[in-house]
Amino acid sequence: MTATCSNGTLNECGGNVSINANYSDPDDPTTAVAGSGLDEVNYSESSGVCTGSKTGLNGTPSYSLPDAEPNPCVVTNDGSGVSRTITAYGYDIAGNGYSIVPITYQFIGPWYKLKNTSFHKYNVLSNYIPSTVNAFDGTDTTDRYLVIGNAGVVTSDTTIDLNGAQATTSDWNKENSTRTVTFTRDSFLSYVQSKKNYTTISDSGAADMDDLNGAIDENGIYIWGGTNLDFSSVPAALNTKEVIIIVNGTATISVANFNPAESVAIVAESMVFSNATTNANGIFYGDTVSFGTGNNPLKITGNVNSAATTNAPGRERTDDRFMPSLFIVFNTEIFIDLLPYLSNTSYSWTQLQ
């Protein structure tokens, strides 16, 4: 009885696990001897995908099981990230029992990575970074850190578990560190309405992107007059204007490649990336954020912020589980471009006399 992983090791399997249910009588593997040879063999795998048993073997010296099912039996990688066990036992015709040392294996679950940023995880920071890391693309590295590049401090409301990986190259981190949220979508909207210039875009009932293109004619802050806004394409206006768009309800990026030529920030009550989206450039803020599900990897260049705990990475790539399913690359330039809009002011009074 043996088990192998098609990509990686059994402890960190990025592929599928094959169970080779081949048995030999441990007393005499080659000769059928009275009182010896296999009588019964069994195995089970804890997920229940592969199991098998056979009795009445009448002393055969070796046997491959299951015989009515594939051998090897293949357990398809489900990205569960949990440890599973294969056990096997049997008896020879003399009644001697035997068992193999249980074989454990673990599929790599989906994980995420960041670059050039500071990071805070609400609730628990649990992100299984495999022992071997493959780069997401040319902007990534094979460094086994949660945040690569010019990384800041990584904090978590509670604990940090990266499967033994460092948070950053300097491993700056702090557990049990809560963040005081200053701006929600509501409070930022209120601030904008009282302190900054803005334009309201009417939802005419036509295609949302047409409404945006018709209204955005200069750099600035725009408030979507409808409730939800679906970016089913990249509005042409975002290729010529630097804007912030505030959405009362859900802002959805449903286009596969959201890559406006100019800097853009979207502030919404709920920020959603559809399963079809694989690339998004901008600053994306939501009181809640969803990265979707499905198997497409997602790269965000700019930043992502949520006011509440988020299921990251949400989606699960299956092409190469040693690559992150979600890669967030901080882009300073967007913040500089949008500074007149994505900002606030502090005041302090002092009585001198």
Next chain:
Amino acid sequence: MKYQKGQVLLLVIMLLATILTVTTAITFKSTTETQITKLEEDSQKALAAAEAAIEYVLKTGVSIATLDGLGVEAGITGSATVEGTLEVPTEFITSNISQGNQYTFYLSEPASDYTSFLSSYNGQSIRVCFNNSQGLELTLIKSDNTLVRYAINPTDATVITNGTAGSAAAGSCDFTVGGETVSFNNKYELSGVDVGNDNLFLVIRSISTSGKVGLKGGADFPLQGKRITARATTITGVTKSIELFQSYLQIPADFFVTSL
């Protein structure tokens, strides 16, 4: 009989003296309270007038405003002025930075619309002063959009695992604010080489506890915002002087720190 009449006279005189004393005391107290009330009233009027002048400057963008024509009470004189420098040009104290949030300290002077920056603080040191229990993340943002980061711990605690320890300020982090001294316990020195050239901002984020951060430079810092001082004097001579500091635009941590 004569003896008894003398006693009565004495008692009457003592009683009259007592009544006179009490009356005098009540009169004095009443007069004083009236004077104090008037003083407080004038103080509040002067304060309100000074605030009105500052509000006017903020609203109109003028650099100097007198109280004439601002609708304050007749007889109150004074003005508000936009100052051209920090109170101490090589020193600055941030507003209170709450846990997880940040302050954007400018190392280049922004244009009025923030579409460009005049590089001004180059190759000079910055002493970062902070209090006990406060761990800081410092981010230098360069004009080419690159970043340089530091994680600093106070001397009394390891707030940030694997962060760099600051050192005791030992008097080198005393600041003058409104004629009074404000002190910090800890310091971290960014050398002139660390700071380098072509800087836009130094973003200071508080990883733990709330608190202000003081900065001392090897040369004059950019303005950091608008500093407006106002002074108002009532007809009775009561004077109040206040200062408002309106920062340059700040980048909120809510958008700057990736949070999920």
